[in-house]
Amino acid sequence: MSVTTPATRGPGLLHALSAFRMPRFGKRATFLTVAVVAGILVLPPLALMVWTSFTPGGTIDESGSFGFSAYGDLFASENFRKIAGDTAIFTVCASLLALVLGGAMAFFVARTNMKGKGFVYGCVFLNFAIPGMIEATGWIILLGKGAGVMRPPIEAVLGWAPVAQSMLGLVVIQALSWAPMVFLLLVGPFRAMDASLEESALTSGASRFTVLRKISAPMMAPSILAVLILVVVRAVQAFEMPLFLGSSAGIRTFTTEIYSSLRKSFIPDYATASAFGTMLVVLLSFGLYLYHRATRLSSKFTTVSGKAFRAREIDLGPWRYLAGVFAAGAFVLTLAPVLAMILTSFWPRLGRGDGLGDFTWHNYSEVAGYRNIWTGIKNSVLVGAGAATVATLLCLVATFIIVRSKVKGRQSLDHLLSVPIVIPGTVLGLAFLILYLRVPLPIYGSLWLIMLAFIAHYSPYAMRYVQPALVQISPDIDDASRVAGAGEVTVFRKILLPLVMPAVIGSWLYVFFHAVRDVSIASMLYTAATPVVATQLLDMWKDGTAGALAAYGSMLSVASIAMGGLAFWLAKRLGFSL
Amino acid sequence: ACGGNDSSAKEAGASSKALNYTGSDRDAYLAGCAKKEGSLTWYTSLAGDVIDDMIAKFNEAYPDVRVDTYRGDESDITSRVVEETKAGRLQGDIMELSSDAYRELAATGVMAEFSTPISSKYSDRFTLKDDNGGILGIGDRASYVSFAYNKDKIPAKDVPKTWDDLLNPALKGKIALTDSTTGVRLLGNILTNMGDEKGRAFIEKLAAQKIRIESVSGSALAGMVASGEADSSPGVFRNHVAQLTEDGNPIEWVPLEPVTANVGYAGIFKKSEHPCAAMLFTDTLLGDAGTEIFDSLQYPRPDEDLGFTSWVPDETFKTPEQYQKAFTTWQDLFESSFR
Amino acid sequence: MLEVSRLRKTFETDGQRALGRGRRTVNDVAQVFAVNDVSFTVEEGEMFTLLGPSGCGKTTTLRSIAGLETPDSGSIALDGRALFSRQAGKKKGAVNVAVNKRGLGMVFQSYAIWPHMSVFDNVAFPLRVAPRGRRVGEAEVKRRVTKVLETMELAAYADRHATKLSGGQQQRLALARAIVIEPPLLLLDEPLSNLDAKLRESLRYELKRLQRELGITSIYVTHDQTEALALSSKVAVMQAGQVAQLGTPREIYQRPLTKFVAEFIGTANFLDGTVRARSGQDFAVETANGVLTLTADADVTVGSAALASIRPESVQISVERPTDARNVWSGVVTTRAFLGEAMDHIVSVGQHEINVRSGPEISIEPGTPVYIRFDPSKLSLVPMS
Amino acid sequence: MLEVSRLRKTFETDGQRALGRGRRTVNDVAQVFAVNDVSFTVEEGEMFTLLGPSGCGKTTTLRSIAGLETPDSGSIALDGRALFSRQAGKKKGAVNVAVNKRGLGMVFQSYAIWPHMSVFDNVAFPLRVAPRGRRVGEAEVKRRVTKVLETMELAAYADRHATKLSGGQQQRLALARAIVIEPPLLLLDEPLSNLDAKLRESLRYELKRLQRELGITSIYVTHDQTEALALSSKVAVMQAGQVAQLGTPREIYQRPLTKFVAEFIGTANFLDGTVRARSGQDFAVETANGVLTLTADADVTVGSAALASIRPESVQISVERPTDARNVWSGVVTTRAFLGEAMDHIVSVGQHEINVRSGPEISIEPGTPVYIRFDPSKLSLVPMS
Numbered sequence A: 001m002s003v004t005t006p007a008t009r010g011p012g013l014l015h016a017l018s019a020f021r022m023p024r025f026g027k028r029a030t031f032l033t034v035a036v037v038a039g040i041l042v043l044p045p046l047a048l049m050v051w052t053s054f055t056p057g058g059t060i061d062e063s064g065s066f067g068f069s070a071y072g073d074l075f076a077s078e079n080f081r082k083i084a085g086d087t088a089i090f091t092v093c094a095s096l097l098a099l100v101l102g103g104a105m106a107f108f109v110a111r112t113n114m115k116g117k118g119f120v121y122g123c124v125f126l127n128f129a130i131p132g133m134i135e136a137t138g139w140i141i142l143l144g145k146g147a148g149v150m151r152p153p154i155e156a157v158l159g160w161a162p163v164a165q166s167m168l169g170l171v172v173i174q175a176l177s178w179a180p181m182v183f184l185l186l187v188g189p190f191r192a193m194d195a196s197l198e199e200s201a202l203t204s205g206a207s208r209f210t211v212l213r214k215i216s217a218p219m220m221a222p223s224i225l226a227v228l229i230l231v232v233v234r235a236v237q238a239f240e241m242p243l244f245l246g247s248s249a250g251i252r253t254f255t256t257e258i259y260s261s262l263r264k265s266f267i268p269d270y271a272t273a274s275a276f277g278t279m280l281v282v283l284l285s286f287g288l289y290l291y292h293r294a295t296r297l298s299s300k301f302t303t304v305s306g307k308a309f310r311a312r313e314i315d316l317g318p319w320r321y322l323a324g325v326f327a328a329g330a331f332v333l334t335l336a337p338v339l340a341m342i343l344t345s346f347w348p349r350l351g352r353g354d355g356l357g358d359f360t361w362h363n364y365s366e367v368a369g370y371r372n373i374w375t376g377i378k379n380s381v382l383v384g385a386g387a388a389t390v391a392t393l394l395c396l397v398a399t400f401i402i403v404r405s406k407v408k409g410r411q412s413l414d415h416l417l418s419v420p421i422v423i424p425g426t427v428l429g430l431a432f433l434i435l436y437l438r439v440p441l442p443i444y445g446s447l448w449l450i451m452l453a454f455i456a457h458y459s460p461y462a463m464r465y466v467q468p469a470l471v472q473i474s475p476d477i478d479d480a481s482r483v484a485g486a487g488e489v490t491v492f493r494k495i496l497l498p499l500v501m502p503a504v505i506g507s508w509l510y511v512f513f514h515a516v517r518d519v520s521i522a523s524m525l526y527t528a529a530t531p532v533v534a535t536q537l538l539d540m541w542k543d544g545t546a547g548a549l550a551a552y553g554s555m556l557s558v559a560s561i562a563m564g565g566l567a568f569w570l571a572k573r574l575g576f577s578l
Numbered sequence B: 001a002c003g004g005n006d007s008s009a010k011e012a013g014a015s016s017k018a019l020n021y022t023g024s025d026r027d028a029y030l031a032g033c034a035k036k037e038g039s040l041t042w043y044t045s046l047a048g049d050v051i052d053d054m055i056a057k058f059n060e061a062y063p064d065v066r067v068d069t070y071r072g073d074e075s076d077i078t079s080r081v082v083e084e085t086k087a088g089r090l091q092g093d094i095m096e097l098s099s100d101a102y103r104e105l106a107a108t109g110v111m112a113e114f115s116t117p118i119s120s121k122y123s124d125r126f127t128l129k130d131d132n133g134g135i136l137g138i139g140d141r142a143s144y145v146s147f148a149y150n151k152d153k154i155p156a157k158d159v160p161k162t163w164d165d166l167l168n169p170a171l172k173g174k175i176a177l178t179d180s181t182t183g184v185r186l187l188g189n190i191l192t193n194m195g196d197e198k199g200r201a202f203i204e205k206l207a208a209q210k211i212r213i214e215s216v217s218g219s220a221l222a223g224m225v226a227s228g229e230a231d232s233s234p235g236v237f238r239n240h241v242a243q244l245t246e247d248g249n250p251i252e253w254v255p256l257e258p259v260t261a262n263v264g265y266a267g268i269f270k271k272s273e274h275p276c277a278a279m280l281f282t283d284t285l286l287g288d289a290g291t292e293i294f295d296s297l298q299y300p301r302p303d304e305d306l307g308f309t310s311w312v313p314d315e316t317f318k319t320p321e322q323y324q325k326a327f328t329t330w331q332d333l334f335e336s337s338f339r
Numbered sequence C, D: 001m002l003e004v005s006r007l008r009k010t011f012e013t014d015g016q017r018a019l020g021r022g023r024r025t026v027n028d029v030a031q032v033f034a035v036n037d038v039s040f041t042v043e044e045g046e047m048f049t050l051l052g053p054s055g056c057g058k059t060t061t062l063r064s065i066a067g068l069e070t071p072d073s074g075s076i077a078l079d080g081r082a083l084f085s086r087q088a089g090k091k092k093g094a095v096n097v098a099v100n101k102r103g104l105g106m107v108f109q110s111y112a113i114w115p116h117m118s119v120f121d122n123v124a125f126p127l128r129v130a131p132r133g134r135r136v137g138e139a140e141v142k143r144r145v146t147k148v149l150e151t152m153e154l155a156a157y158a159d160r161h162a163t164k165l166s167g168g169q170q171q172r173l174a175l176a177r178a179i180v181i182e183p184p185l186l187l188l189d190e191p192l193s194n195l196d197a198k199l200r201e202s203l204r205y206e207l208k209r210l211q212r213e214l215g216i217t218s219i220y221v222t223h224d225q226t227e228a229l230a231l232s233s234k235v236a237v238m239q240a241g242q243v244a245q246l247g248t249p250r251e252i253y254q255r256p257l258t259k260f261v262a263e264f265i266g267t268a269n270f271l272d273g274t275v276r277a278r279s280g281q282d283f284a285v286e287t288a289n290g291v292l293t294l295t296a297d298a299d300v301t302v303g304s305a306a307l308a309s310i311r312p313e314s315v316q317i318s319v320e321r322p323t324d325a326r327n328v329w330s331g332v333v334t335t336r337a338f339l340g341e342a343m344d345h346i347v348s349v350g351q352h353e354i355n356v357r358s359g360p361e362i363s364i365e366p367g368t369p370v371y372i373r374f375d376p377s378k379l380s381l382v383p384m385s
């Protein structure tokens, strides 16, 4: 039995040898490919931004000379303290409020029997679907300093009415628009938390509040910290709301400052903006480092829970109706700016006035006649779908390598794909513009450019969706298919992909909707040949064609909501919960 | 890289020929060659219907030439032109931009010399020439920026007639301004026309009126005044107000003399790859058809008399450098006074 | 001591909940009885066990006693004090003491040890969160925790992080935490099921000893029949939300009232047949393979269908025909398994498969024809339900 | 059939991995031997079991055979064809057949059933992903899957979603999936450990029968000694990455070579002492509680320390002093446990705690003084290691 003829040994050995190389090479090659792709997407813009920040004063003929003056200008600016102060207040308040709101929603949805959970999910996808600019405009219509339609009635009742263009308004509105993201990131961990840890504390005699304080909060701390850092990163980069709502209240943040510094002279000097971007990257990288630490900790924590685990819903008793009312309230608040915008779009005149009775399609016909409107929509859908597909796939493959291979340095993929989260959109857009103007490929002036930038910009978010989903799948599941004879590609395609489909769909929708509504990158990169919806909206805003803006915004919102609703419905029908 | 230079030199030669063709068959020649070119790209800071109307007019005559537009405000366009030029991949053929930004770009040498019979209809004041007297751009329209107010918000008696009336205590907290170039030029107007010292004193008092600063374009600001979101603003475009009034909004425009005039210049890029089409489109912009469209949308020719005195910001300055320097001063003043 | 009576608890089914958007009338929602009319009494110092297959409602019953689940109706009283009481359909007069006011001790299946605390802090927690009135000083906390840790032989690990303990130590920690407040009643939900067989056995004895030494009344939930028999003073076998039989381990093992209990408690053999004759406690039952005679304390009338059951260790196997010819069947060995202390054979007789357990010295090749004999006094009779 | 020789596999410790940023020399990294020099041979048709406590390297060995783990050195050959072979320290001449090219069948502890596929698709998967050359048509797939499902009595569930099966059905599905390609070798990693005791026992027999009927050579991993003894034709007891003993179940149960094996295989009692006299196979061992005489096949010299071991069921317990006075100790019952088919007593004698298992008819109150007697022929002697 142990004697083998040379005839059988020869091919067997050869076969064995080739097999020895193949899988390793396959994984390594995939790793290298993903690393190179991610590197090309992420590193040049980063390097370019840093370089630009050190070469201020460039003109059309020559680049600026190397120096630190951009940083000097940044810090020496007489307004630096005010700007830093405003930014700090806004960042801290808005991110904390978003965390509290989103965290509370996540807790109640995941862990209690509150009524009206559907409203919370409604908020999430409304928020996905509505462009930030429309939200801001809608809030100005509702609560604008001069002509907010809701202000007189509220004032009549309360004796005071909130103003959209104020620090309070800015913080609350911004927090409302981030809460859904917080919700999505926390609802999973909240659900996965071993309820018996809390129940054992309850049976020990601790009150619900003590349990929350001494058990739940410390247990969730890593996840919460991770999300907090993510929200802070976003808050520091927030652009639309501070610009639209903050400026007229005299609130100045770093991002709006960048924006106006780019607009100071006719030939903009990007050094200051880049210096600011670089500073953000340094600051936020620290935050990101904390985030990675925090999530690593949290994975350690969750492994503790035993195998017999069934999440129990806390019975809120009659309070569950109150929680439902709050959820409905949040839904109404999210929907309100859109409704305001839809209503305005049918009014011939802007503002409050007495034109309620007048009804007009005029604004819609104006939109229909707007130049390149259909090209813009087509482009946006293409770019959004492309970016969503590529970013999700890239992150999926990267995560696959990170959690399933033993290739050295695989963790670097995670870091690499997470970096763009700290580069402000405008700066990233600029870097892509400068870079791809010089790349001798027909990328500049095509949709590819915008798409590439979106992929880089949204990969960090796609990563946050995809990674936990893949980590949850027991390695046995794919090992079993390997033993059954499937190669790596088949394992990925037939086994893993279908299993992480809910996360893939979630990630896709997130990137798609955000790419379609993104202004900061698109406005830096679009060209005559590549108008997109977001820049058209921006145009309407700048043109002062507020009626058309309202009409177009309403159409987009309704279409997005319909699309989002359809996607959610389909996903649900297919048995995925998003 | 050498080859690239070569071919671009050749192209420049070709475009130079088209732009300065004076033969009697000029129209036919340009039309034929434009048809071959097939398209052109127009960089413009114009807003609203004027763009569509202009393209429609052009396509009436030349249906085979597609016109793409890149719409942005002055800094969008200048920065894009600068970056594209640096990289040698300028996408545009024609530019239509307000005079100061136009001059600035022209000074860097990106604009081509051209000659068209229509140029004779324009006064020298609104023709930008290089040292050799070649035409680099022609002012095709003007828009006037001054005071606009919401009739429901400001009673007639408080409506200012002069700059000094802006200091009326009744207007305190009711004046808005954008932080775009439009807002900055307002200070230029005051400093230049009142004199530096008097102007600064005036601005100080104006700041005490609690000016509300919005980060929106001038046209969006007009919309805010129309809706009542803002009460009034000395930085609103006349043509925007006209449009809004037509739609029935309670807004009115009042000239505070001298009114700041934004003169739009049109011209052709040196690196234009569609010189014939560009030339023809420039002709349309500058010609009677263009003027008609501009007029209908309240963009008069720059030399038309509207019954008030006006001031073109860059006109008082010899070189773009001087203007840029002054502009920076205004901007700093804007920052320190109003924010 | 503890009196549970007529406890009922329903859940909506999961599937319904996933679908259930919008309005639905109560009739639309499929209700699942997790616990359906359960009553029992636990005496002072007793180790009472709830035994049953997965999903039979053991955990739900235990959690209802702890106050973690609110039953639909029924009552739970501890030492005469009502912890819960509600009549079906009525909301008025309902009593429901909050979980953190019941003062019971509970050990969770997953141990639910708080991973962010040290061993000491885990045990001290229940003392530290006691209501103000009953809260003790830090010195007293230290004294009591140390004492409990010593009892549990965990004193050496007091400062260690709770997650850095082995399975057995974690179990003792969970127990220490549950008894530190000296609760009148200790609830244990499958505390051994996460451990391997070897550890399970040794902890089982430890648990029993501790329970007796501390004299704590306990309710123990398990689906492991050996564990239930070994540990408890009384067992309630549950089936589909109801108590199928209640008695001492010996009663339940030796006189199961239903086929379900008999089957669940041991791997009994069941032979279905019809009672042909009866005289006092002697029965003759006709089965497919012949007539069995047996002596049993059963209430079955002649002519009715019945199941004769017998445990594997009460069946005798031999290659030679036994001298006593009563209740002897002949068959063929199909499988044989060596269990160390015993040997199992499966013998196929007609369409019956009989499980036989003997000493390890008997080992017969599969395929060999054999005789099996059922001891008449070891056969029991269960009415066909 | 399968030959495993000198298999070694190390892992870096977790702690190190968490810390381990940047370059580190091999010396810096703490290496943990998961498998350390393991060799064994599995014969055609055998059911070979790897038995051992948690963390002893069973799974690592099995996964190395499957190709899911790459050992550091050693060789694995199936029917003379090298699946893996590498000499320690050398990279050249290494052979490592990829996991999906080995063509083995494997059943995972978690079953690893693909939840997004139907029962049919789960079983069909291995056929559908076979290499082009050996791939069969859809009709043949249907035929073969149906056949396997029928063997496993799962045919009725073919179209059902795989997650909608009960535990036992899931196990059969996992098995069906593993054997559908008719692998020369079937690997089973604790396929019964997720089930409750009742189900485990019935599946154990089913597994054994199937294995024999299909005649598949299998390697079975478990930490449950009863399971190992009942199922296997040969057992390798592993301890800390090494094979402690290899033999038939009976050999291992009755003649454990080390204390570890003896202790692991059954809950044996160990009495440590010194050999005082020896004559052939008769020994006299002096223990703390007196001299024991015993007959054993052991290689222990007079004067050396040794362990006498005896299984609980070989110890006799009685309240009266036994007539045969040899090897009789007196003690006190401390705990008693009813196990259904048997009764356990723990008797404390001096500092020894002796575990005694008897028939259920003997039941003695804790606290009662008793006599226990060790049958000289049932005591075995293990040299002190």
Ligand SMILES: Nc1ncnc2c1ncn2[C@@H]1O[C@H](COP(=O)(O)OP(=O)(O)OP(=O)(O)O)[C@@H](O)[C@H]1O
Pocket: C011, C012, C013, C014, C032, C033, C034, C035, C052, C053, C054, C055, C056, C057, C058, C059, C060, C061, C223
């Ligand atoms: N929160 C819940 N929602 C819906 N059904 C539930 C819920 N909790 C329990 N059930 C159902 O109630 C029944 C009893 O569950 P319980 O947890 O009490 O069983 P168990 O006897 O403890 O089982 P196991 O041995 O598996 O732990 C089961 O059918 C279960 O599916």
Ligand SMILES: Nc1ncnc2c1ncn2[C@@H]1O[C@H](COP(=O)(O)OP(=O)(O)OP(=O)(O)O)[C@@H](O)[C@H]1O
Pocket: D011, D012, D013, D014, D032, D033, D034, D035, D052, D053, D054, D055, D056, D057, D058, D059, D060, D061, D223
């Ligand atoms: N991926 C890994 N990284 C580091 N150590 C590992 C890894 N896999 C296994 N080990 C270690 O190797 C040793 C053997 O593990 P293995 O899984 O083979 O044990 P086992 O005998 O199957 O145990 P169990 O019965 O618990 O499944 C253990 O100490 C384990 O901690």
Ligand SMILES: [Mg+2]
Pocket: C058, C059, C060
């Ligand atoms: Mg349970």
Ligand SMILES: [Mg+2]
Pocket: D058, D059, D060
């Ligand atoms: Mg294992």
